[in-house]
Amino acid sequence: xxxxxxxxxxxxxxxxxxxxxxxxxxxxxxxxxxxxxxxxxxxxxxxxxxxxxxxxxxxxxxxxxxxxxxxxxxxxxxxxxxxxxxxxxxxxxxxxxxxxxxxxxxxxxxxxxxxxxxxxxxxxxxxxxxxxxxxxxxxxxxxxxxxxxxxxxxxxxxxxxxxxxxxxxxxxxxxxxxxxxxxxxxxxxxxxxxxxxxxxxxxxxxxxxxxxxxxxxxxxxxxxxxxxxxxxxxxxxxxxxxxxxxxxxxxxxxxxxxxxxxxxxxxxxxxxxxxxxxxxxxxxxxxxxxxxxxxxxxxxxxxxxxxxxxxxxxxxxxxxxxxxxxxxxxxxxxxxxxxxxxxxxxxxxxxxxxxxxxxxxxxxxxxxxxxxxxxxxxxxxxxxxxxxxxxxxxxxxxxxxxxxxxxxxxxxxxxxxxxxxxxxxx
Amino acid sequence: xxxxxxxxxxxxxxxxxxxxxxxxxxxxxxxxxxxxxxxxxxxxxxxxxxxxxxxxxxxxxxxxxxxxxxxxxxxxxxxxxxxxxxxxxxxxxxxxxxxxxxxxxxxxxxxxxxxxxxxxxxxxxxxxxxxxxxxxxxxxxxxxxxxxxxxxxxxxxxxxxxxxxxxxxxxxxxxxxxxxxxxxxxxxxxxxxxxxxxxxxxxxxxxxxxxx
Numbered sequence: 001x002x003x004x005x006x007x008x009x010x011x012x013x014x015x016x017x018x019x020x021x022x023x024x025x026x027x028x029x030x031x032x033x034x035x036x037x038x039x040x041x042x043x044x045x046x047x048x049x050x051x052x053x054x055x056x057x058x059x060x061x062x063x064x065x066x067x068x069x070x071x072x073x074x075x076x077x078x079x080x081x082x083x084x085x086x087x088x089x090x091x092x093x094x095x096x097x098x099x100x101x102x103x104x105x106x107x108x109x110x111x112x113x114x115x116x117x118x119x120x121x122x123x124x125x126x127x128x129x130x131x132x133x134x135x136x137x138x139x140x141x142x143x144x145x146x147x148x149x150x151x152x153x154x155x156x157x158x159x160x161x162x163x164x165x166x167x168x169x170x171x172x173x174x175x176x177x178x179x180x181x182x183x184x185x186x187x188x189x190x191x192x193x194x195x196x197x198x199x200x201x202x203x204x205x206x207x208x209x210x211x212x213x214x215x216x217x218x219x220x221x222x223x224x225x226x227x228x229x230x231x232x233x234x235x236x237x238x239x240x241x242x243x244x245x246x247x248x249x250x251x252x253x254x255x256x257x258x259x260x261x262x263x264x265x266x267x268x269x270x271x272x273x274x275x276x277x278x279x280x281x282x283x284x285x286x287x288x289x290x291x292x293x294x295x296x297x298x299x300x301x302x303x304x305x306x307x308x309x310x311x312x313x314x315x316x317x318x319x320x321x322x323x324x325x326x327x328x329x330x331x332x333x334x335x336x337x338x339x340x341x342x343x344x345x346x347x348x349x350x351x352x353x354x355x356x357x358x359x360x361x362x363x364x365x366x367x368x369x370x371x372x373x374x375x376x377x378x379x380x381x382x383x384x385x386x387x388x389x390x391x392x393x394x395x396x397x398x399x400x401x402x403x404x405x406x407x408x409x410x411x412x413x414x415x416x417x418x419x420x421x422x423x424x425x426x
Numbered sequence: 427x428x429x430x431x432x433x434x435x436x437x438x439x440x441x442x443x444x445x446x447x448x449x450x451x452x453x454x455x456x457x458x459x460x461x462x463x464x465x466x467x468x469x470x471x472x473x474x475x476x477x478x479x480x481x482x483x484x485x486x487x488x489x490x491x492x493x494x495x496x497x498x499x500x501x502x503x504x505x506x507x508x509x510x511x512x513x514x515x516x517x518x519x520x521x522x523x524x525x526x527x528x529x530x531x532x533x534x535x536x537x538x539x540x541x542x543x544x545x546x547x548x549x550x551x552x553x554x555x556x557x558x559x560x561x562x563x564x565x566x567x568x569x570x571x572x573x574x575x576x577x578x579x580x581x582x583x584x585x586x587x588x589x590x591x592x593x594x595x596x597x598x599x600x601x602x603x604x605x606x607x608x609x610x611x612x613x614x615x616x617x618x619x620x621x622x623x624x625x626x627x628x629x630x631x632x633x634x635x636x637x638x
Binding site for chain 2: 267291
């Protein structure tokens with residue numbers, strides 16, 4: 001096999017912001033997706049799939065007009081504007097409001113989850129991915145702090161399960177600041193909200209006449225961690241802002257029951273990128289990523305935009321971001337390399353099929369002189385050589401070999417493995 | 427916790443940024459502008475990068491914080507926290523035209539070809555002004571473009587106005603005002619708060635002292 005290296009042609013590349021996943025990257029990706037999906041199922045969340053394309057109207061209705069500049073758009077044959085979904089919360093809100101909730105038992109919450117590729121039309125030259133995978137949950141129909149606690153605990157558990165050992169989850173509440181801003185004249189309010197959205201804090205205190213609120217905005221970027229609630233307290237002058245702080249305090253207490261309180265930090269400075277959030281919001285961070293690993297929160301008014309009045313909360317985890325902070329392993333190779341001389345090939349194929357039926361992964365190849373070397377390089381657990389003289393079982397870890405009969409071979413190879421991949425594959 | 431990495435720009439803001447870090451005790455000696463990574467006190471690192479790259483370093487988290495002109499923040503619109511106006515590097519972005527083109531500015535419907543390092547800011551400004559524009563993106567010596575017929579005018583930074591006068595250009599409109607800012611990565615702001623927050627406070631005090 002030879003690869004000719006010709007001139008640089010477009011057909012040799014993929015468009016900017018998208019990428020191929022080759023081995024072992026694709027396997028790491030799938031293993032993480034399976035681990036997270038498994039966790040979702042253990043908490044009683046049922047998987048949904050929605051189409052990768054939606055009407056532009058649907059996405060704008062859910063996420064607000066600001067989303068329009070960040071979309072991959074397609075003109076349908078009939079002239080309708082379609083977009084590749086930029087996230088999953090809005091499509092799931094559409095699905096739930098129009099199809100799932102009308103038929104559901106009243107008062108019974110829906111727990112939905114997904115693992116899906118989403119698309120953003122980032123400006124070129126930004127070196128950010130335009131297609132990436134999100135795994136997340138939506139808990140619809142429960143407006144309580146218990147629901148907030150459940151999704152936050154599930155988020156923290158997913159990161160732990162994925163192997164992110166140093167992740168912290170920051171939890172805040174949009175109601176705290178939102179209510180204080182609502183007291184401002186409309187012009188000042190719009191200006192301040194735009195600045196907050198851009199995270200532009202330099203000089204923000206000069207943009208408002210109210211000295212108390214100016215003080216809060218000056219303090220806001222540091223309003224997290226130990227004592228954040230106490231520091232925020234004096235600024236909470238309205239009923240709703242006080243309630244928001246009480247909610248956060250109660251939420252942290254509930255998270256102790258889940259055993260995740262040690263990674264949870266109060267953070268009243270969180271500003272999420274999507275406009276549909278209404279209450280408790282959270283983000284998780286880990287060393288090695290300049291972006292949050294996951295984010296989410298309560299969005300009690302989103303489903304109403306699709307015709308169902310229903311409180312909701314959820315989160316989305318960036319699979320690619322989580323992978324970027326995990327140590328790169330070489331992936332899980334096929335357990336057994338079965339190398340047979342051509343005349344023993346029929347027998348080798350039968351053996352391989354029997355092993356595979358028993359759940360043992362087998363790579364069947366033609367016997368070569370460098371099978372041992374290949375096994376050591378690729379990390380196969382066992383090498384089986386079938387030649388005219390019989391069957392030899394070689395252990396690359398100890399570099400020892402022994403002649404075996406078929407029964408012994410099957411017994412050894414079927415012995416349970418401690419490989420992580422086995423656990424993740426179901 | 428990893429030590430703090432701070433990015434400062436080469437060029438216009440370099441000398442004052444390095445002097446500020448020295449004044450705050452972060453740097454013991456002023457590094458040469460060509461140095462790329464410079465170890466600073468308490469395990470901190472100072473990274474020196476092109477002005478246009480500072481926000482990339484900070485947004486991605488390769489640097490926890492950075493000093494950058496407001497002009498870059500306006501042009502690039504990155505997802506970083508802009509926390510302090512550090513109080514130097516004041517300048518303005520303006521539209522400037524040669525004498526012969528001034529008449530065209532008086533007729534807002536006329537298409538102008540504008541050379542600039544700030545294509546994004548320029549296109550937003552002309553859109554807001556409802557003036558048609560064609561933008562020629564350049565990376566330096568923008569003021570030459572009208573002289574050689576590459577453009578009708580420019581959008582560029584002015585400090586004293588001397589460069590404009592030297593090139594026979596007249597300011598017709600102000601597009602933005604700029605000064606140096608401290609920016610912080612959104613994750614570092616939280617996970618390295620014990621390192622970031624003192625830096626923010628120090629810079630705020632230094633800026634306030636400079637303003638007096």
